[in-house]
Amino acid sequence: MTSTRENQHPLISIIIPTLNEAGSITQTLDALAKISEPVEVIVVDGGSNDDTVQIVRQRKVKLIAAERGRGAQMDAGARGAQGEVLWFLHADSVPPGEAPQRIIESLRDARVVGGHFDVHFVGHSFSARFLCWFYRQLRRTGVCYGDSAIFVRREAYNQVGGFKPFPIFEDLDLVRRLRRRGRVARVSAAVKTSSRRFEGRSFFLTFARWNFLQVLYWLGIHPRTLGGLYAPIRNAGVCEAEPLRIEKQSG
Template sequence: MISIITPILNEEGYVETFLVHLNNVEGDFELILVDGGSTDGTIEEIQGFTSNFRHRLELLEAQKGRGNQMNRGAQRARGDILLFLHVDSLINVGSLRKIEMEMEDATTVGGGFTQRFNDPDIFLTLVSLLGNFRTRLTSTFYGDFGFFIKKEMFEKIGGYDDIPFLEDVEFCRKAKKFGKLKQIDCKIHTSSRRYISKGRMKLSIVFILAVLMNALGFRPEFFRKYIVDK
């Protein structure tokens, strides 16, 4: 079984769309939503849909922070494969079976999807193409690519670092020491809402600089005021 783990924070108006979509995804899975202290109607929106959800759904609370929230979800997971998925990223209906097939390779410890935005904007299309090319080269997956890993390997690595940004980059760096991280030929469709709200060009430049500066030794806390707290 696959455990889908999704960190949430103030996702009213979006989380129900996510749940409706997952209801149509094929396969045996559970969904663990980990709230970081929502102050809008997110929790009520989830509770209103629970009875219509066809799979096991668990709603947890954790201290705000994606790494911390995802670790909390992993602790409760019953599946032998973990899939970390953002609430604004939608997978194809047959994606879980594709993951299971890839994980039959003993040398593969995890991986992610091929990312696309749900927006035909030319700039975002270019961002997506470059992002997929970078991922193929580096085997480093950002959160909007989705990320799957064997639970036993996740525990062996020690989970995500409790840092405000680039927790996915840090985790991939550690995971690659144990085996292959593979980008599968299966699409994940990500909402463009954050790029639209913060500015396409501005957010792209900030992300590029953040990754480059992190590689030079600047820690993720440096980027909090530019990305996390905006």
């Protein structure tokens, strides 16, 4: 992997979008503080009205305010980052301690433009156990979402145009464009994350609707349209759905 600092690890910028994440951001930042490799932590807030911003300001991390929406927030973080590698992490996710080293190892292959981790949903509930199984099956098909802690070379990110300000599936959209530039690696180590968006309501109904939206996405329905359909089933997230408009994807 190309680095401007010979014999040193490249700087990894860890970008975390937040919106009312006071209940989870502390655990994530605590985990990142234990990383020994050179990293830059950037929290991009979309207008939290809880204690998220106050918690972040107590840490030695960079805080950016941005337009609400996960895609827009992560792109703002990327534009404000200094690292040669951009690593996008959800606020309710905790990466394995060896994650930076695994990223560096993956990117030593010049053909690799980026990658993602496995995901472990925390808890003993049926939904958490089922989602762990389901995500393992998805990984075998090459599908990955933002909660799998996507990382990418800065150069490749800029070349494909970065995250788009979509209310949903901004992660699938980015990875699809990255695959046109090179290989997207799968790191076998797992990020621990929450299954909260599936909790507190009928799991099977939520899961079925979520998968239905994915089918519509792969059929070409634009993420802005799907965001309006997703809003009723998303009980915790950083994106705000736009009015329902049927719009086909381009490209």
